[in-house]
Amino acid sequence: MLQEFKPENGANADIAPLSAKQMEDVCPVRSVISHVGDKWSTLVLGELSQKPYRFGELRRSISDISQRMLTQTLRDLQRDGYVNREVFPTKPPSVEYSLTELGQSLVFSLKQLIEFALENHPKVVDARRKFDAENM
Amino acid sequence: MLQEFKPENGANADIAPLSAKQMEDVCPVRSVISHVGDKWSTLVLGELSQKPYRFGELRRSISDISQRMLTQTLRDLQRDGYVNREVFPTKPPSVEYSLTELGQSLVFSLKQLIEFALENHPKVVDARRKFDAENM
DNA sequence: CTGAATCCTACTTGATACTG
DNA sequence: CAGTATCAAGTAGGATTCAG
Numbered sequence: 001m002l003q004e005f006k007p008e009n010g011a012n013a014d015i016a017p018l019s020a021k022q023m024e025d026v027c028p029v030r031s032v033i034s035h036v037g038d039k040w041s042t043l044v045l046g047e048l049s050q051k052p053y054r055f056g057e058l059r060r061s062i063s064d065i066s067q068r069m070l071t072q073t074l075r076d077l078q079r080d081g082y083v084n085r086e087v088f089p090t091k092p093p094s095v096e097y098s099l100t101e102l103g104q105s106l107v108f109s110l111k112q113l114i115e116f117a118l119e120n121h122p123k124v125v126d127a128r129r130k131f132d133a134e135n136m
Numbered sequence: 137m138l139q140e141f142k143p144e145n146g147a148n149a150d151i152a153p154l155s156a157k158q159m160e161d162v163c164p165v166r167s168v169i170s171h172v173g174d175k176w177s178t179l180v181l182g183e184l185s186q187k188p189y190r191f192g193e194l195r196r197s198i199s200d201i202s203q204r205m206l207t208q209t210l211r212d213l214q215r216d217g218y219v220n221r222e223v224f225p226t227k228p229p230s231v232e233y234s235l236t237e238l239g240q241s242l243v244f245s246l247k248q249l250i251e252f253a254l255e256n257h258p259k260v261v262d263a264r265r266k267f268d269a270e271n272m
Numbered sequence: 273c274t275g276a277a278t279c280c281t282a283c284t285t286g287a288t289a290c291t292g
Numbered sequence: 293c294a295g296t297a298t299c300a301a302g303t304a305g306g307a308t309t310c311a312g
Binding site for chain 3: 294296298299303
């Protein structure tokens, strides 16, 4: 049931290699979970799942993210339809970010994985310790 | 509920930065999902969820993975306790890889995310198309 | 305040060649 | 067969500077 991860290698095997951006659309699953493994996306999704945030507020909230990466992460999430970006023409301007329905749905699906992580983290740490010990 | 992603920034804020390997153990969630976003881990987990594989067999099955990356991916998964590695002293030697219980459990938790991906991929593609159109 | 643009470094990955 | 070692290339990420 995880096969969908694998791009077809029969039909397109001898076609010119795809660009990273094209590649994205080939495999539905990878296309979506690319954000999950991403260093910052999950953090941002987590914050936004609590309430809408303004840019600077979000930046302070995650604290160790650079402004460049926050901008980029938000753009990517917005592009994929997970995040809404609303500009208020105040002076100075302010921008509010919030989750779309799709974004909320993604966060929901993430929860099971998070619960797994929290529950099994000790086992993983233990396995690592053992492995490292056995392999010097 | 996603806060666990965020490393504590109060207590350790002014301590020396951690190495990548140490960092791993700081956040339980990121520590686990690091494999999820990884380009190959999910593929490998997917294959192994069907049956045990030998090295070369797995390599052919994923086809576009390099032997180097397969070795490395398997090592990482083994280290974290998701994969069993069993060596048969035949001649030439053969090695069999299979999922541990923990590995099976991880795959199970992944399913919800995969279903989300398959179900919502069209929406994401659509959102991207729109976004790209609006932003030239 | 919210970003865009540039530069620069460090890690990741792939190709290739070699070994038990 | 199942790896390890080495080197080259690509990519992601941080720091800094500038702009609406």
